[in-house]
Amino acid sequence: xxxxxxxxxxxxxxxxxxxxxxxxxxxxxxxxxxxxxxxxxxxxxxxxxxxxxxxxxxxxxxxxxxxxxxxxxxxxxxxxxxxxxxxxxxxxxxxxxxxxxxxxxxxxxxxxxxxxxxxxxxxxxxxxxxxxxxxxxxxxxxxxxxxxxxxxxxxxxxxxxxxxxxxxxxxxxxxxxxxxxxxxxxxxxxxxxxxxxxxxxxxxxxxxxxxxxxxxxxxxxxxxxxxxxxxxxxxxxxxxxxxxxxxxxxxxxxxxxxxxxxxxxxxxxxxxxxxxxxxxxxxxxxxxxxxxxxxxxxxxxxxxxxxxxxxxxxxxxxxxxxxxxxxxxxxxxxxxxxxxxxxx
Amino acid sequence: xxxxxxxxxxxxxxxxxxxxxxxxxxxxxxxxxxxxxxxxxxxxxxxxxxxxxxxxxxxxxxxxxxxxxxxxxxxxxxxxxxxxxxxxxxxxxxxxxxxxxxxxxxxxxxxxxxxxxxxxxxxxxxxxxxxxxxxxxxxxxxxxxxxxxxxxxxxxxxxxxxxxxxxxxxxxxxxxxxxxxxxxxxxxxxxxxxxxxxxxxxxxxxxxxxxxxxxxxxxxxxxxxxxxxxxxxxxxxxxxxxxxxxxxxxxxxxxxxxxxxxxxxxxxxxxxxxxxxxxxxxxxxxxxxxxxxxxxxxxxxxxxxxxxxxxxxxxxxxxxxxxxxxxxxxxxxxxxxxxxxxxx
Numbered sequence: 001x002x003x004x005x006x007x008x009x010x011x012x013x014x015x016x017x018x019x020x021x022x023x024x025x026x027x028x029x030x031x032x033x034x035x036x037x038x039x040x041x042x043x044x045x046x047x048x049x050x051x052x053x054x055x056x057x058x059x060x061x062x063x064x065x066x067x068x069x070x071x072x073x074x075x076x077x078x079x080x081x082x083x084x085x086x087x088x089x090x091x092x093x094x095x096x097x098x099x100x101x102x103x104x105x106x107x108x109x110x111x112x113x114x115x116x117x118x119x120x121x122x123x124x125x126x127x128x129x130x131x132x133x134x135x136x137x138x139x140x141x142x143x144x145x146x147x148x149x150x151x152x153x154x155x156x157x158x159x160x161x162x163x164x165x166x167x168x169x170x171x172x173x174x175x176x177x178x179x180x181x182x183x184x185x186x187x188x189x190x191x192x193x194x195x196x197x198x199x200x201x202x203x204x205x206x207x208x209x210x211x212x213x214x215x216x217x218x219x220x221x222x223x224x225x226x227x228x229x230x231x232x233x234x235x236x237x238x239x240x241x242x243x244x245x246x247x248x249x250x251x252x253x254x255x256x257x258x259x260x261x262x263x264x265x266x267x268x269x270x271x272x273x274x275x276x277x278x279x280x281x282x283x284x285x286x287x288x289x290x291x292x293x294x295x296x297x298x299x300x301x302x303x304x305x306x307x308x309x310x311x312x313x314x315x316x317x318x319x320x321x322x323x324x325x326x327x328x329x330x331x332x333x334x335x336x337x338x339x340x341x342x343x344x
Numbered sequence: 345x346x347x348x349x350x351x352x353x354x355x356x357x358x359x360x361x362x363x364x365x366x367x368x369x370x371x372x373x374x375x376x377x378x379x380x381x382x383x384x385x386x387x388x389x390x391x392x393x394x395x396x397x398x399x400x401x402x403x404x405x406x407x408x409x410x411x412x413x414x415x416x417x418x419x420x421x422x423x424x425x426x427x428x429x430x431x432x433x434x435x436x437x438x439x440x441x442x443x444x445x446x447x448x449x450x451x452x453x454x455x456x457x458x459x460x461x462x463x464x465x466x467x468x469x470x471x472x473x474x475x476x477x478x479x480x481x482x483x484x485x486x487x488x489x490x491x492x493x494x495x496x497x498x499x500x501x502x503x504x505x506x507x508x509x510x511x512x513x514x515x516x517x518x519x520x521x522x523x524x525x526x527x528x529x530x531x532x533x534x535x536x537x538x539x540x541x542x543x544x545x546x547x548x549x550x551x552x553x554x555x556x557x558x559x560x561x562x563x564x565x566x567x568x569x570x571x572x573x574x575x576x577x578x579x580x581x582x583x584x585x586x587x588x589x590x591x592x593x594x595x596x597x598x599x600x601x602x603x604x605x606x607x608x609x610x611x612x613x614x615x616x617x618x619x620x621x622x623x624x625x626x627x628x629x630x631x632x633x634x635x636x637x638x639x640x641x642x643x644x645x646x647x648x649x650x651x652x653x654x655x656x657x658x659x660x661x662x663x664x665x666x667x668x669x670x671x672x673x674x675x676x677x678x679x680x681x682x683x684x685x686x687x688x
Contacts, residue, residue: 162633163633164633164636164668164670167631167634167636168633168636170637171636171637171638171641171642172636172637172641211611212611213611213631214611214613214631215611215616246611248592248593249592249612249613266558267555267556267557267558267590267593268593269558269559269560272559272596287558289506289507289511289515290511290515292508292511292512292515292516293514293515293516294515297515297516298515324506324508326508
């Protein structure tokens, strides 16, 4: 019988162990570019899908069946664990919207902390289903949004172009932002521990909006919370990936973290970055929009990244950000064939 | 009589000459946060304002009168010189919109190149008026958008969240993008030469969207065009500033340019960056949203940047991006007092 822990090239790369080929998965691989995903979404809203274990399991498996990715990522949303805190986002109008943004001391104080086994029991149930269905071949990635990224959504009440409200808080009431970050850090750590207890084989912390700050603010506000979460998961032995979009200005700070792998977005040159991240496996980093290129161009760029990755402590191929909904299926097929066909 | 060239602390810092205090101007200082600007806009549309020398002169002078900034920047828009090419943007609906985006070989071929003394005679006339009114005390900055940033607007037909159309062109028909870039580079070089002939004392090349690419693409597509413009202006002796937003991943490429000063956005730590930019004056880099902070916080952050800047070859204080419309006037007053009160 195959043993996931020892045979998965995804997990081996995260741990810095040699493998013959480069594993691949892509961020948002269970998503709107897949017709079979859209078929499920015809019956269930985004929110219902996140909260229904059987359906979440189904869409998690879809890209594995179709493309044979080397890892599955549980279908969910980074904002899902905020609902039991008292901040349920509405996804029905395009981007996520919070009816009443969290901005005052009272609003932050009123956010509940909860036991993830109860408040997000449907996530635990979904992970167990996914693990049963994935069997011993494909590892499952759990994930959470970083406290800072979650804070941007809570404070702005949704997406934002310039994060003016969060920044006004940072520059006038940093103590309030710290209170919110502390609460989110506690909850996120508990949430990821629950996912690991339920069976995920690796976890990724998504920091989509960590890169909007001066490095001194990143160091004071964001980094300690990320560190507390990553350190709090270390004893589990489950490999941890930290993906900070736009991490170039903070690379010397990020590399102080005790973490197995760093995600790199598509603006980072892997070869040029490697001397600064030599103690980490790297994950990335093709521009998601390169999948709109010719198939020759997709192959050329994917192979360049695979080759650059051979010099890293470990390399998991991925896009530099989430795959976009209109991406052609054939482009993903070419990408997966190319990466899985590459031999180190 | 004062001599601008020798007495301006702004120009001295760009040239790396010692000055007792740190000069300050802020990007978009002539703009919507000023009630006197809004009063002018009640009578003229944005486009009319850009094309009417007397009015453009008036709004250019407004922030100098009110705050005593150490440099004026001519009021215009980076898209203004595209209209005589046959790509007139409509500014009446919020963001700039181009009725018919430029995407095909025919559309690129149909873009005119023109003599800026004629096609943008109103810019030349405005500069002459501004210089007369500014006298020998305050230098005037001319500017242009970088060819790549202009290309994003032409190809996308306006602003964009992910630049999907431009990137599809880059990944399928890079030759087309190159043709467009060549045309824009020729035109931008001529446009800036015209501004210098009309009397501007320094020029800034704005590369708002140069930072959306992999460094290899930045190096192949963006950098040679920026280099050709900067090199083409060198013989004028007028100091040149290159501002690339999100420049961290490309810093080793940007520093190959022959240019007097590099603009740094607010995500860059000046002190940490200095060893890599020691041959350049630096400009920046307070977060524009820090102006929503307490006045103590504005002072603290401004002074930190001033102090860090003393170790640079030259330092011009600025925001890390354009000032935002709802910025309180009192915050700008505190900022200017703080920076102008700082002694090196």
